[in-house]
Amino acid sequence: MSHASTETGAGHGSYGSYAIGFVLSVILTVIPFGMVMSGNFSRETALISMLVMGVVQIVVHLVCFLHMNTSSEGRWNLLAFLFTVLIIVMLVGLAIWIMVNADMLMMPWMFK
Structure with missing residues (x-):
């Protein structure tokens, strides 16, 4: 079941895009969390990975949940x-x- 459009013509995401966004968000949260909790990485490496994963997660949220696209x-x-x-x-x-x-x-x- 897809919610393709509303009366005004504004597009909304499907359940699949929401699921992909959710899975990517969880993965992008678990990776830095695991790096910090394991203690196997230097402080600088963990900080850089958290920043990179955070920026990527912002992009995932904008595309999958807020539907920022080229339409x-x-x-x-x-x-x-x-x-x-x-x-x-x-x-x-x-x-x-x-x-x-x-x-x-x-x-x-x-x-x-």
Whole structure:
């Protein structure tokens, strides 16, 4: 049974795509967890693997669950997602910049 489209024509994923996304998510979680719990890998290797698997898992979630693809509806979703990411990066980055500058201006004796 596939949920191909709705009244508005927006495509949704099938049970198969959700199952593939779920299995990939579990695998991408278990691999770094196993690396850390086994203790056979250096701290740097475990950290790099967690970061790489995390980025891959973000892509899996975007494609399998949020249906980001190259169709016309998918492009609009992708554009809205990228705009949201841009706004969040700007808010967090500017907040950190303001806090660092405020700290430097309030404690000038520490930076002489």
